[in-house]
Amino acid sequence: MRQLILMRHAKAERQAESGQDRDRPLTDRGRADARLMARELAQRGLRPDVVLVSSSTRTRETWDEMAEAFGDVDLRIEARLYNAEPETIRAFVEELEESAGVLLVLAHNPGVQLLAGDLLVESAASPAILERLEGGFPTGAAAVFQMDAAGRATYDGFFTPKAFGGGAEG
Structure with a gap:
């Protein structure tokens, strides 16, 4: 794998008609931010x-x-990513490190933010970068890492909808 993109879903409604968290749809702002x-x-x-x-x-x-x-991609819907712990997300990443060139994982907080933080610590990222991520991982945000041949991650950017004129926060 050359790159890993860890992304949180876009802004969602607070409740679903079913009452189930898993069923919450995006807001209009969430759709635009995505x-x-x-x-x-x-x-x-x-x-x-x-x-x-x-x-x-x-x-x-x-x-x-x-x-x-993005055009044609190998899309995999994975039930185990729903509210997954960082270790679960990491296991998926490691499973695909040989076959994916650029992997996008689209999941939930806190798992996405915690894994991004773990990767930053492991790569000895600067305190400023660590602080930026500790400040929050808003809906629609993406943390990008370059991956070396040994599977080690190097921070390559943190992008939020707000930085590009969108509006989702939280």
């Missing part, structure tokens, strides 16, 4: 060839809004 983030990532050459998406409604809808910007 499209915005896809365009921004693609313009920076961050185009996944494999995408792992949690099975929740909000993550699937986030990907639906993003898909056009």
Whole structure:
């Protein structure tokens, strides 16, 4: 794997009609932010060839809004990514490190933020970068890492919808 993109789903409604957290849909702002983030990532050459998406409604809808910007990808909906711990997300990443060139994992907090933080610590990232991530991982945000041949991650950017004129926070 050359690059890893860890992304949190876009802004979702507070409740679903079913009452189930897993079924919460995106808000209109969330849909717009997902499209915005896809365009921004693609313009920076961050185009996944494999995408792992949690099975929740909000993550699937986030990907639906993003898909056009990336074209043909190997899409995998994975139920075990729903509210997954960082160790679970890492296991998926490690499983695909030989076959994926650019992997996008679209899941939930706190797992996504915690794994990004773990990767930053392991790569001896600067205190300023660590502080930036500790400040929060808003909906629609993406942490990008370059991966070396040994599977070690190096920080390559943290992008939020707000940084590009979007509005999702929290």
